[in-house]
Every structure is written in structure tokens, then in C-alpha cells.
Amino acid sequence: MQESHPPRKKLNKPPTSSIRSQVAKDIKKSGEPWERIQDYTSHTKKIYSKLESMFGEVETPLYYTKDYELSIAVILSAQCTDERVNQVTPALFEAFPSLESIANAPLKEIEHYIFSTGFYHNKAKSIKGFANMLLHEYKGVLPKTLDEMTKFPGFGRKTANVVLSEVYGIVEGFVVDTHVKRLTYRLGLTQYKDPIRIEKEIMEKVPKKFWNNLSLYLIFHGRQTCDSRKPNCARCELVNICPSKNVYLSDSK
Numbered sequence: 001m002q003e004s005h006p007p008r009k010k011l012n013k014p015p016t017s018s019i020r021s022q023v024a025k026d027i028k029k030s031g032e033p034w035e036r037i038q039d040y041t042s043h044t045k046k047i048y049s050k051l052e053s054m055f056g057e058v059e060t061p062l063y064y065t066k067d068y069e070l071s072i073a074v075i076l077s078a079q080c081t082d083e084r085v086n087q088v089t090p091a092l093f094e095a096f097p098s099l100e101s102i103a104n105a106p107l108k109e110i111e112h113y114i115f116s117t118g119f120y121h122n123k124a125k126s127i128k129g130f131a132n133m134l135l136h137e138y139k140g141v142l143p144k145t146l147d148e149m150t151k152f153p154g155f156g157r158k159t160a161n162v163v164l165s166e167v168y169g170i171v172e173g174f175v176v177d178t179h180v181k182r183l184t185y186r187l188g189l190t191q192y193k194d195p196i197r198i199e200k201e202i203m204e205k206v207p208k209k210f211w212n213n214l215s216l217y218l219i220f221h222g223r224q225t226c227d228s229r230k231p232n233c234a235r236c237e238l239v240n241i242c243p244s245k246n247v248y249l250s251d252s253k
Ligand code: SF4
Pocket: 186, 187, 225, 226, 227, 231, 232, 233, 234, 236, 237, 238, 239, 242, 243, 244, 245, 248
């Protein structure tokens, strides 16, 4: 007679992608993240306090020693990480140690130093154009308004806002980079996915004194935990107040 095997134990399978997408669909049915927020002000306050306790005093992670160098670093940071920008700027600023030297530098030479930040043809043109305009129209002193700032080559609202707040402590807008765009949506702080509309909505709903730090906090949190593809909800300190956590939790365990 053949020996009968004991019944096999059922193994708990990890969630498959179809199960994950079903979870996402179920969550979707209960509304977008911003639709799940009942009291916007108190929700925003909770997020801000948590982020403040995590990051405290914050400043731009970009390397610079002169005001115009910060502007150049921010131009370079478009479609590029701050880490990468910090890898190229020390050599660039050493090779061109003054505003005049960078204004007069051949484009090819600027490109040589910034090549690895991507879009280097356009960025080199913007840097040279910015240096010339700052030198000849503003005698080397950065202006203090968003309107003037956004006239520099390579300056969008984001660049202008970062430079104004960092150099003069002037906050005229809410900086929306790729991390801020993603996190404001996931955290239910906005219903939009377009940076200009996000900026407008936050400026209408969040007091001005919080704009600068909130933006930097979201950038840091996006880099450390709330990644675009693999947000680490299981280890996220905002998990209890984040309206998107269930969508991503099964992925991050
Ligand atoms: S809980 Fe997840 S989705 Fe929400 S902020 Fe944290 S990492 Fe991002």
C-alpha cells in the first residue's frame, strides 16, 4: 500500500500585480486623494508639523558660494538631480570664477563642464545668456521681483522662486518641482497635476509663511521615501495621514 502524503499547506502568495491593480482600482472608487480630505486646513497642518519634526531647518541642497552661482545651479537642476548638479558645479565655477568669465566663455567650454546634467546645449545657452543679462542689465546684482527674474534665459517660475527666496528671503510663489508635484497630489493637498495650477491652489489655501519650507520638505520627503515608482509607505512617517497610502502599501511591504 502506498504511503499517503500529509495535505500540503497553502502558502500565502505575495500580492500579484493584478491584485495590486485591483487594490488601486478599489481605492480609486473611493475617490482621488484630495477628495478624501475632509478638513483641508487641519490636514495640511498635520502634514506640515510632521515634516517639520522630520526635517527641521532646511536650505537648498545646491552647492554655491555666490548668488549668481545659485542661479546657474538651479538652471542646471532642470530634469536633473541636485546630486548630479553638485558634482559638476565645483569644476564649472572654478573654471569660470567670475560672472564676466562665464558671460564671455565659449558655449563649447560651458557644455564641456555641464554635459552630464543633460540638455547641455540649451543649458549652456541659458547660463551664458543669464550671465550676460545680469552683467549688462543689472550690473551683476540679481533683481528682487518674480517678473524681472522670469525674464532671464532659462528661468521659469520655479527657478525664479528658488533664487528669490534663497538669496533675498523673498517668497513670491510656491516652488513646484517634480517631487512637489507628485507629493502634493498623493497627500491630497491639490487636485491638480499641472505645476502652475498646483502653485496657484497652494498659494490660495496655505498661508504664505509655510510655502518655502513646505516645498523643501516635500522635496526631501520625495527623495527619501515617497519615490515616484516605489513609495516606501511601510516606512513612511506620514502613513497615518496620507490618503494615498493604501494604493501603495501592498507594494512597499
Ligand atoms: S504613505 Fe506612501 S504615498 Fe503617502 S507620502 Fe508616504 S510614501 Fe508617499
